[in-house]
Amino acid sequence: MTLNNLPKVELHLHLDCSLSYEVVQKIDPNITKNTYEASFIAPPKCQDLADYIKRAISGVSLMQTKEQLSLVTLDLFEQLKKDNVIYAEIRFAPLLHLEKGLTSYEVVQTVNEAITHGIRTTGIQAGLLLCTLRHFTKKQSIETVKLVETFKNTNVVGFDIAADEASYPIDNHIEAFRFAHKNQILCTAHAGEAKGPKSVWETLQNLHPIRIGHGVRSLEDENLIAFLKKKGIHLEVCPTSNIQTNVYPQMQHHKIDKIYNKGISISVNTDARAISNTTLTKEYKTLEDHFNWTKQHFLTCNLEAISHAFTSDSIKIEIKEKLLKAYQG
Numbered sequence: 001m002t003l004n005n006l007p008k009v010e011l012h013l014h015l016d017c018s019l020s021y022e023v024v025q026k027i028d029p030n031i032t033k034n035t036y037e038a039s040f041i042a043p044p045k046c047q048d049l050a051d052y053i054k055r056a057i058s059g060v061s062l063m064q065t066k067e068q069l070s071l072v073t074l075d076l077f078e079q080l081k082k083d084n085v086i087y088a089e090i091r092f093a094p095l096l097h098l099e100k101g102l103t104s105y106e107v108v109q110t111v112n113e114a115i116t117h118g119i120r121t122t123g124i125q126a127g128l129l130l131c132t133l134r135h136f137t138k139k140q141s142i143e144t145v146k147l148v149e150t151f152k153n154t155n156v157v158g159f160d161i162a163a164d165e166a167s168y169p170i171d172n173h174i175e176a177f178r179f180a181h182k183n184q185i186l187c188t189a190h191a192g193e194a195k196g197p198k199s200v201w202e203t204l205q206n207l208h209p210i211r212i213g214h215g216v217r218s219l220e221d222e223n224l225i226a227f228l229k230k231k232g233i234h235l236e237v238c239p240t241s242n243i244q245t246n247v248y249p250q251m252q253h254h255k256i257d258k259i260y261n262k263g264i265s266i267s268v269n270t271d272a273r274a275i276s277n278t279t280l281t282k283e284y285k286t287l288e289d290h291f292n293w294t295k296q297h298f299l300t301c302n303l304e305a306i307s308h309a310f311t312s313d314s315i316k317i318e319i320k321e322k323l324l325k326a327y328q329g
Contacts, residue, residue: 003288004281006298007086007326009305009319010269011188012213012236014162015076015092015111016059017272023075027062042244042275049194049245050164055275064100069107070114076273077118077126083279087306087319090115091129091160094147095140108147108156115155125315127157129188132176134161134168141176148185157310158186160213166194170206177207186310188213188236193247197221204233211236211308216247219255219262228264234308235264238271239286240278257291260301267305268298299327 021036031039039058046052063069073090080088094107102110108130115126130148132141141161148159159180161173180187191203193214200218203209204227215235218224228235237256248254259266268287270278287293306319 003284003298005084006284006295007084007302007322008280008284008298009267009302009309009323010080010085010088010280011211011234011267011305011309012238012269012271013076013088013090014056014272015072015090016063016096017056017275018076018079018270019059019062019072019274020075020079023071024062026071027068040274041277044244046244046246049166052241052245052275053164056272059274060096061099063097064102066102066106066110069097069110070117073111073114074118074121077122077124079273079279080124080126081122083281085124085280086322087125087309087311087315089127089129089157089310091131091162093131093133093136093144093162095136095144096133104143104147105150108151112151112155119155125311125319126155127310128155129158129160129310130156131160131162132173133163134165134170134173135163136172138172138175141173142179145176145179145185148180149183152185158188160188160190161207162190162213164194165190165199170202174206177209181208186210190214192217193242193245197224200224210234214238214242214247216242216255216259218264219259225262225264229262232265234304235259235266236269237266238269238276239283240276241271244276251286251290254290256287257293260297265304265308267301267308295327299323302327 024031042052042055094104097107132144145159187209188211189203189207189209190213192200196217197220211234213236268283302323
């Protein structure tokens, strides 16, 4: 069975960073292929995370109406289907999509309904994570987490903090995460990408997520590694993205293989399908080529991903059965 045909689970996937050229053309036919490649796709090497994130602005600008939000969401489902993803958690920051008069409630409602349609038409199981951003105010963070609470028992399954880890502290967001825990909202948080293990410790101790987005620099602290293992904290690793944002110079320097061998729970993810010009199949091929990863590695990562997914036990059982059947067959 080829890597493309293997069923996959993806936990770390930004909606506004994954617009295909096809959907961009539908929304704005004036955008040429050259413009798309220059504006929506990052170079193989960016200066840093902040430089990489600039490319998201192009996507966000085309996601300001209900129709645009629906088109982008359903287009992502088509991308996932081609990649043989059978379970995905899609994330975005609703407060970035208010420029043309939509309320934050309408933004979440629109994407939520599009996900329901995507699940029905593709058979892919999916959940939606709402993100606050590092540069947001305390008020914006609270508004975002309260949207998660409002949309409980729909496709909205959790809360996240994203954006420029190196430039902004977490102080504005502690209260929002407290609200999340008080209301049994599942949380993940970006950390250990643009900054080192101290950032991961700070995030774990103040925000108490059960997953960490990226987290790869945790390897620099043996005590942190021991803590992650003891607490069963899952790392959502995005290899290609980490090279582009200069966490590591080249793929052969990436620490994913060492993290895996330490026995930490990890998954393999794309992060931003357009900005990184990638798919999970491409990520798997990269790991196969650089670290001699086999089907067993990918099965383990996918089983860890679904085990730590923000979904029901029945969906976890269903996805696990599909994975075991495909990878061990």
